[in-house]
Amino acid sequence: MSYDISIWSVNKTSFENEIFHQEGTKRQNDGLIFEGPNWQIMIGNPQEVMEEDIPEEVVGLLPGIKYFTEIILEPLGASKRAFQILKKISKILAQSSHGIIFDERGTISSPSSVKRLETIKVKDEPDYLQMTWWFMKDHTFIKDGFKAFLEFIESTLPEALPRRYGIYEPPQFKLAEKGKEHFIQFVSENLREGIVWYPSKPFTYIDIDIPPKIGATREGFRASYITMEFLEEVLNQPGWTTELKRFWLKASDQLQPFYGEMRKAKFSIGDTWWRGIPKKLGNAAIIGKPYIDLWPEFIKKAQKTDTGLYYIENIKQDYQDLHSIIEEVPEELIKPKTKKKHSRNWPFEGPFLKYK
Known part of the structure; x- marks a missing residue:
């Protein structure tokens, strides 16, 4: 033996x-x-x-x-x-x-020198990256899917869990005291108010927004939206580039977005109002239906996830966007600069709900 x-x-x-x-x-x-x-x-x-x-x-x-x-x-x-x-x-x-x-x-x-995360000294003007997803799950996601998403965060990137949370700043609740079930219930009851979510470094900002109505409204088209912002500096630490890439892909398989991305935070296009794909891509993009059928050039150069989403990524320690891999977003799918306009090729209902 x-x-x-x-x-x-x-x-x-x-x-x-x-x-x-x-x-x-x-x-x-x-x-x-x-x-x-x-x-x-x-x-x-x-x-x-x-x-x-x-x-x-x-x-x-x-x-x-x-x-x-x-x-x-x-x-x-x-x-x-x-x-x-x-x-x-x-x-x-x-x-x-x-x-x-x-x-x-x-x-x-493990040896004392091997740590999950070394101390990150925040610069005067730090650089941030954001992982963002737009998807079509409605308020039932909070009851059925959010717990699974939170458990996935806990098992892979526990730093993203809320240290504190509430509906105003400074947030009044601590996860260590109240537990996950309280946090999930709190999100369910206060989603319309906006949740203040304080994660731990390297994460700096997390937002979840599930609109009361998904799809066409009188003001435009709304989708569910999650964004997670983190310090770019963490990509210099062992294993973090690989782990963030893995997380982004697995989270995408869970959320099933029609579009998701990772990019510099200062170029963020984030909110629940969907008007089309951004003209300038970040350093990772993932698409699901209906865009899979509308962007054949992306599919040709993309890899496929376990659930049938397609992605292209250029996630490295030095920030690189996708335009060296895929040159342009099709003009008819691009989000217009004018806020009340939408892409020429519009693959959803609406986008405006007509008055009766």
């Missing part, structure tokens, strides 16, 4: 440390072996994994986990010295790869 350890990390584990070059170690095609008197430690090469392969106990502990490294000590009854070396090796590998150590007993640990 053996004692098994796995390292789940943002980067590939490395054998560059001098401990891996000392006498008693052997390189093999599938990794490295430490040999001692009557015991051996086998270290596999790092394997890239899909998000669904990450153990439930590990998900959410570090953003952007992409690699798995297996370490096996044989036999289970090896000497105390062998276990000391195993512990030292695991720590070195986790530190070099920004990873978490997960042993067969379910114990989870």
Whole structure:
């Protein structure tokens, strides 16, 4: 029998440390072996994994986990010295790869230098990015879908949960004291008033707006709308670019937007009044029906999500928009500059509800 350890990390584990070059170690095609008197430690090469392969106990502990490294000590009854070396090796590998150590007993640990989020010093004029979705779910979303959306946030980006919330500033309730159920009920009862939602860094602003009527109204076309703003500086920290990309795609599959995006906050087009696709795209865009049928050039260059949405992304540590990938939004789908006008090719009802 053996004692098994796995390292789940943002980067590939490395054998560059001098401990891996000392006498008693052997390189093999599938990794490295430490040999001692009557015991051996086998270290596999790092394997890239899909998000669904990450153990439930590990998900959410570090953003952007992409690699798995297996370490096996044989036999289970090896000497105390062998276990000391195993512990030292695991720590070195986790530190070099920004990873978490997960042993067969379910114990989870990480080096002190490996943190989910380093302190972000806010600049005088910080840069922000926004993830935004426009979708057609009505007020029943608050009862049926919002809880699932909130639980998804909690499991992947807990910093986005509300530290405090209310209908005015400073918000009067604390999530730690009231709990999720109270927050969901509060949102349901006060959605029309506007919710003040204080997240934690790197998130700075979150807004959810579900209009009383979805679709054509006498003033124009309204859709449900969620936006999440965060400090762009966080993309410089290990794993955050990958994690935010994953979150944006999974959240899109949950919300089923007809259009969603990620872009610099100062170029935000956000509100519930939908008039067409923005002429200037951000650094990620995702479309669902009816736009899937109206924008064939986008579909040609896009990737497909699990639920059949199409997306193009250029989410990197240095901000890049999509216009190097897809040149132009079709003129007939573009949102006009005039507020009371809508795109020439209008794929929904209305947009104006006629007076009877």
